[in-house]
Amino acid sequence: MISPTFITTLSAGLLYIVLTIAVYQVYARLQKSLKKAWLNPMLLSILTLIPLLLFFNVPFEQYYQATYPLNKLLEPAVVALGFPLYQHLQTIRKQWRHILILLLMGVFIAISISFIMTLWIINQYDIAVSLSLKSVTTPIGIALTEQLNGNNSITAFAIILAGLFGALLGPPWLSLINVTSAKAQGLAIGAASHALGTATISKVSYEHAAYSSLALIISAVVTAIFSPLIINTLAHFLQ
């Protein structure tokens, strides 16, 4: 027998999922027609849903439980990222080693400094983990946050901010410091601002797009492999 409460829970769950997707779709269309990087649909959806939940007095736990199926799609999303990785294995094979070493160093520096600074200023381990993982693409950042006991919501937010900063200010900043080649600009923005930066810079040239998504994928893999090591070591010495 299916109880009536089960049906109510199920339909309420569907309602929240449909609402989330609908809100997101509206902003995704808006961004598509206005072509502005700062009109990030994920950010705007979050900023729309929070007042809605507060207004209708829906506890976050209820919303989160209902939208659990969306969360479960995180894992296949990471697997799907293997496709762009495969595409770039073929195009950019020559400088593979240089790029790998450079990104390894970049990831190492960025994670260490973010973790130390956050622990020093805010003094909360979970927030420090979240901010250390902000430069990678969302599915991998969240998967690692769960593994390292960070805070999912803070990671999600930090990732959007890192993406927006790099997407909006990255190209003018890089030109200012004489980083003018499409390859170097693409690599830097992919490493620091993941998919958001990549989507923005991809409109400039094919070379920007290729190097940016290459950096995005390699830093994600490098971060996944080394962040537990870096963070556990730092936490051991700092706490």
Place this chain on the structure above:
Amino acid sequence: MIGHIIYSILSVGICLLTGKAIEIFLPILPASLYGMMMFTALLHYRLLNAKRIQPCIEWALANMAVCFVPAGVGIINHFELIKNHGFALVAIIFLTTFLLLTFVGLSYQRQLNKQASVDDEGLSK
């Protein structure tokens, strides 16, 4: 088209399941990441047909951000943290993002310049 969709979902699903199996024996990386490497390898060695998978994967990659909205809404539970440390949080994210941009951009640009000057010397000789 439906065939392509089923083929893509099955490919990703099998890679993910294999990833989960690997994670049991080698719990270093998240299962999904093993799955991703598996997916790349199968495509690279042409055990999966990239042409059949491409349209579905491109659609999925373009729309997957919606899956992370619920996690982001969770910030609702952290108003206290934002009130106390909001500025520090944004400042740290801003600074370290620029640091990473600058480091990777400058280093690679320098490497490219070096390569270009070596090539020039080679040409002038």
